[in-house]
Amino acid sequence: MFNIEDIRKDFPILSRKVNGKPLVYFDNAATSQTPKQVIDCIVAYYSNYNANIHRGVHRLSQEATDAYEHARKTIQRHFNAKYTHEIIFTSGTTHGINLVAHGFSSFLKPDDEIIVSALEHHSNIVPWQMLCEQTGATLKVIPMNEDGELVMSEYIKLLSSHTKLVFVNHISNALGTINPIAHIIEQAHQVGAAVLIDGAQACPHIRPDVQELDVDFYVASAHKMCGPTGVGILYGKESWLNTLPPYQGGGEMIAEVTFEKTTYADLPHKFEAGTPNICGGIAFGAAIDYLNGIGFKSIEAYENDLLDYATQKLLDIKGLKIYGTSKHKTSVISFNLEGIHPYDVGTILDKLGIAVRTGHHCAQPIMDYYKIPGTVRASFAFYNTKSEIDALVEGIKKAQTMLS
Numbered sequence: 456m457f458n459i460e461d462i463r464k465d466f467p468i469l470s471r472k473v474n475g476k477p478l479v480y481f482d483n484a485a486t487s488q489t490p491k492q493v494i495d496c497i498v499a500y501y502s503n504y505n506a507n508i509h510r511g512v513h514r515l516s517q518e519a520t521d522a523y524e525h526a527r528k529t530i531q532r533h534f535n536a537k538y539t540h541e542i543i544f545t546s547g548t549t550h551g552i553n554l555v556a557h558g559f560s561s562f563l564k565p566d567d568e569i570i571v572s573a574l575e576h577h578s579n580i581v582p583w584q585m586l587c588e589q590t591g592a593t594l595k596v597i598p599m600n601e602d603g604e605l606v607m608s609e610y611i612k613l614l615s616s617h618t619k620l621v622f623v624n625h626i627s628n629a630l631g632t633i634n635p636i637a638h639i640i641e642q643a644h645q646v647g648a649a650v651l652i653d654g655a656q657a658c659p660h661i662r663p664d665v666q667e668l669d670v671d672f673y674v675a676s677a678h679k680m681c682g683p684t685g686v687g688i689l690y691g692k693e694s695w696l697n698t699l700p701p702y703q704g705g706g707e708m709i710a711e712v713t714f715e716k717t718t719y720a721d722l723p724h725k726f727e728a729g730t731p732n733i734c735g736g737i738a739f740g741a742a743i744d745y746l747n748g749i750g751f752k753s754i755e756a757y758e759n760d761l762l763d764y765a766t767q768k769l770l771d772i773k774g775l776k777i778y779g780t781s782k783h784k785t786s787v788i789s790f791n792l793e794g795i796h797p798y799d800v801g802t803i804l805d806k807l808g809i810a811v812r813t814g815h816h817c818a819q820p821i822m823d824y825y826k827i828p829g830t831v832r833a834s835f836a837f838y839n840t841k842s843e844i845d846a847l848v849e850g851i852k853k854a855q856t857m858l859s
């Protein structure tokens with residue numbers, strides 16, 4: 456296990472104050488904080504070798520290209536992809552999902568079916584609705600239960616020879632539920648459907664192995680994994696990436712262009728039109744190195760301990776209800792105080808220097824299921840502490856006294 460005081464020293468932002476109080480950052484599911492190792496990497500790029508990549512013969516361009524491609528290799532190893540060219544740099548999870556949805560728009564027919572789950576973030580609902588409108592395909596939904604788990608027996612019933620695609624998140628952003636994705640993938644493959652897993656919330660906590668999962672597509676965002684915003688990855692099996700058409704046309708994604716016909720570049724460049732987020736990609740690699748330096752086994756064990764501690768402490772507060780009570784969950788606690796709007800709780804916590812997210816968390820169908828407008832969500836990372844959770848508990852009690 457790591458030394459928490461040493462870890463916290465890596466994150467300059469954790470020593471700042473908010474409203475005169477030490478910052479307690481519990482909005483990690485929205486975006487994670489950045490360690491100085493990643494900040495240093497960004498500063499080094501702009502200080503020493505800022506240049507466009509894959510096109511210059513000059514030294515700076517070569518250095519930038521090497522660093523960018525080195526980051527792709529780091530990411531390939533991290534996810535255990537078979538080939539480096541199966542890693543496509545994107546601007547984030549949302550971009551990766553839209554790229555795949557766009558690709559499938561040319562194959563889907565009106566009697567085809569797409570399955571999503573009741574636990575999805577809007578970015579894994581809206582692109583598929585748009586795809587269905589465009590192609591006439593039908594969207595089906597795996598229902599959830601009161602604990603915030605997917606009902607697997609209903610999933611099996613939805614699968615048929617009409618199912619072409621299944622899209623499920625690895626971990627729910629609103630509730631923290633860890634979905635049984637290995638089983639979901641295996642069952643989908645039995646009817647010949649492809650599977651995209653949205654790993655935006657999983658990748659900060661666990662290290663997925665895309666070959667072991669046998670998943671067709673897996674997407675993630677760097678900014679939830681101690682990396683910068685505006686960069687992410689799409690992993691796709693080579694055969695799928697060769698089958699899908701390009702998403703955007705432009706520079707770098709072509710082999711040859713004439714006004715009569717354009718041929719496309721090989722993978723991964725076919726899906727990377729235009730100048731990418733070069734510094735972001737390099738810093739994403741540095742963030743993955745940083746996380747692996749700590750080790751995902753230690754991260755998981757530490758965060759599970761925080762989750763257990765916080766769950767016990769919060770349940771001791773009278774009138775507090777937790778949404779998302781699966782045994783298989785990560786360090787996210789969504790809750791409400793009886794008779795009090797989540798926004799009001801969040802506002803008082805902010806006055807105390809405690810950052811949480813309030814609202815529907817871009818997962819309105821989950822809020823509709825529970826018949827609530829939203830929740831207060833505290834999401835923990837490996838750099839949080841039990842004394843910060845104690846501050847949250849005191850803050851919630853204060854909010855309760857002030858607002859009831």
Ligand code: 7TS
Pocket residue numbers: 484485486547548549550576578579624626627628629653655656676812816817
């Ligand atoms: N999928 C899931 C499961 C997410 O949690 C998010 C972002 C996205 C997709 C979109 O990721 P992006 O990087 O493309 O924006 N979730 C959240 C959240 O829970 N609070 O703020 C953003």
